[in-house]
Amino acid sequence: MMRALYTLIWLLGLPFALLRTRLRGQREPGYLEDIRGRLGLxxxxxxxxxxxxxxxxxxETRAAAPLLAALRFRYPEHRILITQMTATGRATAxxxxxxxAEFAWLPWDLPWAQRAFLRRWRPALGIVMETEIWPNLVRECRRAGVPTVLANARMSARSAARYARLGGFVHAVLRDFSALVAQTAEDAARLSALGAPRVAVAGNLKFDIEPPASQLDLGRAWRxxxxxxxxxxxxxxxxxEEAPxxxxxxxALPSDVLIALVPRHPQRFDEVADDILSRGLTLCRRSSGAFPDTNTRIWLGDAMGEMFAWYTLADLALIGGSWQPLGGQNLIEACAVGCPVVIGPHTxxxxTATLDAIDAGAAIRATDEANAAAIARALLNDPERRQCxxxxxxxxxxAHRGATVRTLQALEALLPSSGND
Structure with a gap:
């Protein structure tokens, strides 16, 4: 009954989904690309x-890099297909x-659209990253005989509580996965409590991402x-988050401190730039190709795919997504290049990654923006502590590498062996 209701909601919402895609496409043209693919066609x-x-x-697209590299080596005869739901995700991929790789949209979660997608691509294996639990998708994969794995899976206590209210429906959805590979023991325990029968723990794939040499060189050149x-x-x-x-x-900071600001979503670049200029601040945009001079207060990172370069440049990073109740963002990339981190209260x-980083001495938690400013001022004036x-x-x-090998072992059990042993 719950599945039928879920499908009915999707069916009734389909015209609104199409309209929303059209409207988003006005700001982000990538959404208008291959609309038929949203229906599996x-x-x-x-x-x-x-x-x-x-x-x-x-x-999630960036986190998949080490796993995709391992799959390409292990199964060179296979096509790699990558699907997304967002235009920024597709551009990143x-x-x-x-x-x-080849690219397609994941269809909206209607049974007939998912069946059309599976008939079109006929995958030997499906790997779904982190939190993407689509009930009709995994059910149709099971019916089509496509083994499907939830990889690098995470399940926060807040999400687990919401899912638990759905009872047997979530239990049935999780049982449709062929395997689940969690980031931490806590994630695995929450998934198991929700009814997942096969949960392994592999660690976080993001620890296995190698900072690209080109990005490190770019950051050093900026430095x-x-x-x-x-x-x-x-x-x-x-x-x-930016304004507070x-x-x-x-x-709190002297004027000789350069603030580099990199918004998470590209559609907000102009909005953030306008807010900075409205404050009477001097601004340099990365997309202009110009370099900030000594009078520039804010350097706006309005280009995609350069986070490792920004972390290489920075003396200290305040990680977004954690200053409003949004759950935080990945701090592993900053740690991988040795950038000290301050995070907010919402992670x-x-x-687990946040608490482990704090325990390791790589990160400090601030209670709010004012506390973050005080911590930043102290650290920027203390090069020895920053170096520590x-x-x-x-x-x-x-210390936390190795998730790729463990995840690949779980996938190999669902695929025939290859000649690259």
Missing amino acids: GPRPPSRPTLWLHAVSVG RALYGDF AGVGPRRVLLLASTRED LLDALLP FNFT MATAAHTFAR
């Missing part, structure tokens, strides 16, 4: 065994994997260009 590609990975947006100025990075900020942070930071989507945090960050990131 499109030409059938040439026959070839397919490994399919779904990553909803940017973070093309930038990272465009030399070897040389900035010279002796200290750089505070506001990384992956979300709506309603700037209100707290600007009076429920990354609880940078060393701790490197150690923390290296």
